[in-house]
Amino acid sequence: MSLIDESFELREIQRLEGHTDRVWSLAWKPATGIGGVPAVLASCSGDKTVRIWEQSRLTGSFECKAVLEETHTRTVRSCAWSPSGKLLATGSFDATTAIWDKVGDDYECVSTLEGHENEVKSVSWNASGSLLATCGRDKSVWIWEVLPGNEFECVSVLQGHTQDVKMVQWHPSMDILCSCSYDNTIKVWAEDGDSDDWHCVQTINESSDGHSSTVWALSFNSSGDKMVTCSDDLTIKIWGADIMKMQSGDGIAPWKHICTLSGYHDRTIFSAHWSREGIIASGAADDAIRLFVPGENGLIDGPTYKLLLKKDQAHDMDVNSVQWSSAENRLLASASDDGTIKIWELAPPSGK
Amino acid sequence: LHKLVHIMDSFQLNSNSDSIKDIFDSSLNLEETHYKEGYTEGYNDGLSSGKDEGRQVGLKTGFQVGEELGFYRGCIDIWNSAIRVDPTCFSSRVQKSIKQMDELVEKYPKLEPENESVTNIMDSLRLKFRAICATMNVKLEYDGYPKPSDVKDIM
Numbered sequence: 001m002s003l004i005d006e007s008f009e010l011r012e013i014q015r016l017e018g019h020t021d022r023v024w025s026l027a028w029k030p031a032t033g034i035g036g037v038p039a040v041l042a043s044c045s046g047d048k049t050v051r052i053w054e055q056s057r058l059t060g061s062f063e064c065k066a067v068l069e070e071t072h073t074r075t076v077r078s079c080a081w082s083p084s085g086k087l088l089a090t091g092s093f094d095a096t097t098a099i100w101d102k103v104g105d106d107y108e109c110v111s112t113l114e115g116h117e118n119e120v121k122s123v124s125w126n127a128s129g130s131l132l133a134t135c136g137r138d139k140s141v142w143i144w145e146v147l148p149g150n151e152f153e154c155v156s157v158l159q160g161h162t163q164d165v166k167m168v169q170w171h172p173s174m175d176i177l178c179s180c181s182y183d184n185t186i187k188v189w190a191e192d193g194d195s196d197d198w199h200c201v202q203t204i205n206e207s208s209d210g211h212s213s214t215v216w217a218l219s220f221n222s223s224g225d226k227m228v229t230c231s232d233d234l235t236i237k238i239w240g241a242d243i244m245k246m247q248s249g250d251g252i253a254p255w256k257h258i259c260t261l262s263g264y265h266d267r268t269i270f271s272a273h274w275s276r277e278g279i280i281a282s283g284a285a286d287d288a289i290r291l292f293v294p295g296e297n298g299l300i301d302g303p304t305y306k307l308l309l310k311k312d313q314a315h316d317m318d319v320n321s322v323q324w325s326s327a328e329n330r331l332l333a334s335a336s337d338d339g340t341i342k343i344w345e346l347a348p349p350s351g352k
Numbered sequence: 353l354h355k356l357v358h359i360m361d362s363f364q365l366n367s368n369s370d371s372i373k374d375i376f377d378s379s380l381n382l383e384e385t386h387y388k389e390g391y392t393e394g395y396n397d398g399l400s401s402g403k404d405e406g407r408q409v410g411l412k413t414g415f416q417v418g419e420e421l422g423f424y425r426g427c428i429d430i431w432n433s434a435i436r437v438d439p440t441c442f443s444s445r446v447q448k449s450i451k452q453m454d455e456l457v458e459k460y461p462k463l464e465p466e467n468e469s470v471t472n473i474m475d476s477l478r479l480k481f482r483a484i485c486a487t488m489n490v491k492l493e494y495d496g497y498p499k500p501s502d503v504k505d506i507m
Binding site: 113114115142145147152153154155156157159196 | 443445446448475479482483484485486487489491
């Protein structure tokens with residue numbers, strides 16, 4: 001039975017308060033929420049702090065375990081855990097990226113990466129945790145290599161976008177980097193051999209079925225053969241690439257348009273995230289969260305996606321980020337301009 | 353009236369039509385002659401004042417390019433000296449980038465301002481410099497060094 005055949009509801013588990021300004025971004029700590037390890041979530045805010053929330057083993061509710069403050073001097077815009085969960089990277093409007101390590105019960109800032117000329121908008125670790133990408137309003141994308149002793153070396157500064165770069169995301173299994181921007185394009189970056197020579201291998205613009213306005217976010221599915229992007233143009237687009245071809249070393253396969261979801265949103269979509277099971281969550285400026293799942297295959301135009309459910313007034317203000325937990329617990333976290341974070345569970349309706 | 357008749361007689365006689373044509377031509381072409389004179393005067397004037405202005409712009413641009421290249425040359429020389437003293441002071445990646453910067457500075461066509469590669473080479477130099485500084489965690493700037501945000505005014 002495919003997901004679309006079942007009816008679901010998004011049940012609010014908890015509302016996390018604490019930040020004193022809008023919450024921009026969220027990141028679930030890898031390898032938590034599973035095998036008896038309590039789920040851990042990081043959030044970052046316009047209040048210049050990062051908060052770490054942990055689910056209590058006893059009560060199941062999330063408590064704030066740490067506040068990472070007095071490091072960034074402006075809004076913290078993005079946060080991401082390294083794949084092992086050891087390090088947390090935070091990108092800020094103060095143009096720096098801080099790297100945090102847990103020492104006992106506290107988090108310490110062990111490194112500060114400078115280089116961007118102005119606001120850092122997004123940070124992302126590659127699958128092996130050896131590379132960190134950052135991007136910002138200065139239109140550039142930086143790639144850093146992680147060295148022993150929490151040393152970071154700048155591998156490359158990538159220019160190509162003509163406006164503010166909103167997000168960078170590494171592919172889940174290959175060292176391919178995607179970025180999306182206020183310039184309406186999505187760019188794919190790859191390394192030429194092993195030479196630190198990174199360059200743009202593909203630009204998806206309006207003429208290649210791309211977005212017609214700012215692209216705010218992108219997310220890969222777990223197998224890495226699809227990615228979803230969302231935009232100010234009120235659409236969500238799904239893209240596919242021949243991963244087998246790329247993995248066999250046959251060069252970089254281009255990303256092709258599969259599907260555009262339009263008519264579902266009437267305000268800017270700020271966030272889209274693909275769960276391990278293939279459910280796409282979106283967070284938008286109309287304060288709502290929407291979930292999409294694959295529809296029936298075998299139609300003339302190929303795979304389609306359908307709206308599974310819409311959660312109106314998920315928050316009191318714009319939803320900036322939605323993030324599925326990587327554990328198999330169907331937990332979804334959302335962050336909003338209203339300064340709160342909500343934890344949701346995707347469950348069958350209470351009657352069942 | 354007498355002159356007019358004489359002229360008309362001349363036309364009918366079809367003799368000396370060339371000289372008559374000349375008289376009319378010069379008065380008919382008066383506008384064009386004046387235009388040509390004025391244009392030549394203006395062009396020559398422009399040539400000399402353009403040369404002056406060109407010299408000023410060339411001096412300014414040349415100075416700024418020279419200053420920026422010289423700054424990179426200085427940084428590269430210091431870094432290379434440091435490497436000679438202690439070959440392990442910088443990682444192999446940084447050393448490779450310094451070498452690449454060195455090659456770019458040498459390659460810059462200093463005597464060919466209209467060579468197409470000048471912008472590309474300068475852009476590559478600036479990017480490499482930023483990457484090296486970021487890795488070394490140093491802020492290298494001084495008065496007169498054009499900040500990237502200023503660059504659009506210069507070029």
